[in-house]
Amino acid sequence: MSLPQFTFLMPTSLSEACSLLEEHQGKIKIKAGGTDMIVRLSHRAVKPDFLMALKKIPDLNQISYSPEAGLNIGALALLREVEISPIVLEQAPMLARAARATATVQIRNMGTVMGNVCNASPSADNIPTLVAMNAVIVASSGDQEREIPIDEFFLGPGRSALQANEIATAIKVPKVAAKTGVSYQKISPRSKVDIAAVNIGAMITLDKANKCEAVRISMGAVGPTPLRAKQAEKYLLGKEITDETLAEAGRLAAEDASPITDVRANREYRKLMVEVLTTRALKEASSLAVNY
Amino acid sequence: MKKELITLNINGDDYEIAVYPWRTLNEVLRDQLHLTGTKLGCGTGDCGACTVHIDDQSVSSCLTLAVEVEGHKITTIEGLAPQAVANSELENCELNPIQESFVNKGAIQCGFCTPGMIMSSKFLLDHTPNPSEAEIRAGLSGNLCRCTGYNKIVDAIADAAEKI
Numbered sequence: 001m002s003l004p005q006f007t008f009l010m011p012t013s014l015s016e017a018c019s020l021l022e023e024h025q026g027k028i029k030i031k032a033g034g035t036d037m038i039v040r041l042s043h044r045a046v047k048p049d050f051l052m053a054l055k056k057i058p059d060l061n062q063i064s065y066s067p068e069a070g071l072n073i074g075a076l077a078l079l080r081e082v083e084i085s086p087i088v089l090e091q092a093p094m095l096a097r098a099a100r101a102t103a104t105v106q107i108r109n110m111g112t113v114m115g116n117v118c119n120a121s122p123s124a125d126n127i128p129t130l131v132a133m134n135a136v137i138v139a140s141s142g143d144q145e146r147e148i149p150i151d152e153f154f155l156g157p158g159r160s161a162l163q164a165n166e167i168a169t170a171i172k173v174p175k176v177a178a179k180t181g182v183s184y185q186k187i188s189p190r191s192k193v194d195i196a197a198v199n200i201g202a203m204i205t206l207d208k209a210n211k212c213e214a215v216r217i218s219m220g221a222v223g224p225t226p227l228r229a230k231q232a233e234k235y236l237l238g239k240e241i242t243d244e245t246l247a248e249a250g251r252l253a254a255e256d257a258s259p260i261t262d263v264r265a266n267r268e269y270r271k272l273m274v275e276v277l278t279t280r281a282l283k284e285a286s287s288l289a290v291n292y
Numbered sequence: 293m294k295k296e297l298i299t300l301n302i303n304g305d306d307y308e309i310a311v312y313p314w315r316t317l318n319e320v321l322r323d324q325l326h327l328t329g330t331k332l333g334c335g336t337g338d339c340g341a342c343t344v345h346i347d348d349q350s351v352s353s354c355l356t357l358a359v360e361v362e363g364h365k366i367t368t369i370e371g372l373a374p375q376a377v378a379n380s381e382l383e384n385c386e387l388n389p390i391q392e393s394f395v396n397k398g399a400i401q402c403g404f405c406t407p408g409m410i411m412s413s414k415f416l417l418d419h420t421p422n423p424s425e426a427e428i429r430a431g432l433s434g435n436l437c438r439c440t441g442y443n444k445i446v447d448a449i450a451d452a453a454e455k456i
Contacts, residue, residue, distance in 0.1 A: 001335060005293055008313030008359060038316070038355045039336045051313075053360060080349070104434025105412060107337055109349040110356070192433035193338065 003041045009052040014167065017057060018142030022165045024050045030167065032076055033111035035103070036119050060169060065091050071173040079108035079116070079126075092173055094182040094201070098129045101186050104193050117153075118168050120160045121195075123221035127154075128201030129184045130171065131218035131226050138170040139163070147172070154225035179213075180205040181288030183281040187273050189264055196221050197265040198273040200253075202281035204236075206289045212236045217249075217278060222257035222270055229253035229278060241286045250279035298362040302327065303371030311358045318342045318353035321368060329369035329407050333436070340435030343408040344368045350415035350434075369407035372414065390414055390452040399448035401439030409435050413449045422453055 009028075011017040021028060029048040031037040032055075040046045054060060054076060061076035065087045073082060073095075082088050082099040089096050099113060102125040116126045117137065130150055137148045139162055153161050162168060176182070182203045188194035199220040207213040215236050217229035232252040239245045259270035295310040302325070311320055321327045321344070333341030335354045342353040345367040372388040387395070390413050400406050409432065416423060416431030423431065428449045429442075437445060 002319070003314040003316065005312070005314055007293075008296075008357070010360075034357070034360075035337055035352075035355050038357070041314075042335060053357075055360065104337070104340065105415065105431060106340060106343055106350050106352045106434045109415075110351050192430065 001042050003038070004044060004047050006041075006048055006051045009050055010056045011052065012056045012058075014057055014140055014169065015142040017052060017054065017167055018140060018165055020050070020052055021167065025164050028052055030054065032115040033078065035107045035111040036115060054167070063087050067175050069172070070175045073113055073171040073173070075114040075167070075169050076112055077114070079103070079111050079113055082113050083108060092133065092176065092182065094129045094184045095126070095133075095173070098126045098184045098201070101125045101184070114168055114171060117171065118160055118162065120154050120156075120158050120225070122157055122223060122225060123196045123199065125186065125196060125199060127226050128199050128218040128220045129182065130173065130201070131228070132201035132203040132216045133173050133176070133182060134203075134216060136172040137168050138172060139166040140169045141165045145169075151228070156224050176292070177205050178292065179207070179289050180292055181285035181290075183284040183288070185277040185281045187277060195264065198222060198259070198270050198277055200274070200277040200281045202278065202285045204282060204285045204289055206241070206286065210241060210290060212239050212241060215282075217253060217281070219253060219257050219274055219278070222259035222274055227256060227258070229256050231256050232278060236282075246279045246282045246286075249282055250275040253278040296359055298359055300358065300362060300366060301364070302366045303368060303374060313357065313359045315358050316354055317344065317356040317358045317361055317366070320358040321353060327368055327370055331404055331407060333404070338436070339405075340408040340412060341405055343411040343435065345411060345415065348415075348418065350412055369410060372410065389455045390417065390449070393448040393452035393455070394445070397444050397448040397451055399440060399444040405435060405437040409437065409445055413452065416449070417453055417456055421456065423449070425450070
């Protein structure tokens, strides 16, 4: 179907983009890769007077790392770029795994990790790992910049903490601590292309005795926003990592999940998969942590 | 609303055209330039029938705005064997090795998915010259075919990889 009419804007600086947002508040939509926005336009799910593309704003596609600043993924870094970036593969390989699990080859060549985050879909592939790794979203309103902890970023399906005049410019992921491992696990009816029926991101830090010192577990597609498995996290602290403790953590995670039944999976199956995938994610993350 | 005057570089040729900003690259290729080798399937980026290359990256032309690809190198299925397109006598045309393998291995039935399949195969083989079967299937995961059952397409790509 043809797209509805709009005035197309292609600002060449961040400040220009932010003032356009301010000026056309309520009548403007932002497009990065466009793989979600163009579909929404085509379906008339949105009908903005103005569509603003970010692609001409310089330097937004950078991927960089330093031990102090951690990993920085610019708003226009493509899913494909994150998937194959030597920096990401070295510093946060599970972010590359999540990017690779997203949609199709063509969509990954167009879409951005930030777009996937900002659309705030509860089932987004790239969110659980970023939550597990305690990422921060950098938001700019042109003259001002603020950092939003990812735990505070998602307000509901499709709703984020970005203000109407703000553009998310980068994802910052803190340097991974010693003896820490991360995992991303996903299940969907089809092995490729499909949106997750359940996805789990987990990061675990072990102490000298290989007991759990810190853990973050994020569950996707089982609530209106990505949910932290708080009970499981609390339970694991100070515990030895065994098949039994990891199984119990999975069981507790399922208790914290509040999935719905939809076309991809029913509520009961999702609960069961939260248990399985949480245990699986913790197992992989802790085995990676032992040697990191 | 005013049309914008843009120049698109497609298969090495420059096309000066006037387009509305809400026109997709797929609409411009097919309806305005009559390069109908590129198909339109789902229109939502799921089926891969509309796959073209922008700067050698495979993308969905149905999700790409034409005004956004000015100044970029666009390659469509017509660009893989330009002489074959110019020469209508089949015996004299030289196909791209991937196209040849698709023909020889019976990887084409109704043919609707074929241009997109071949553009995805090209992107795969550009980056993974000797793909495993799993890599071929992953490389094709953004392209749907309702006729072949995929096996012959996988065979064709393995065959093409050996030739390239």
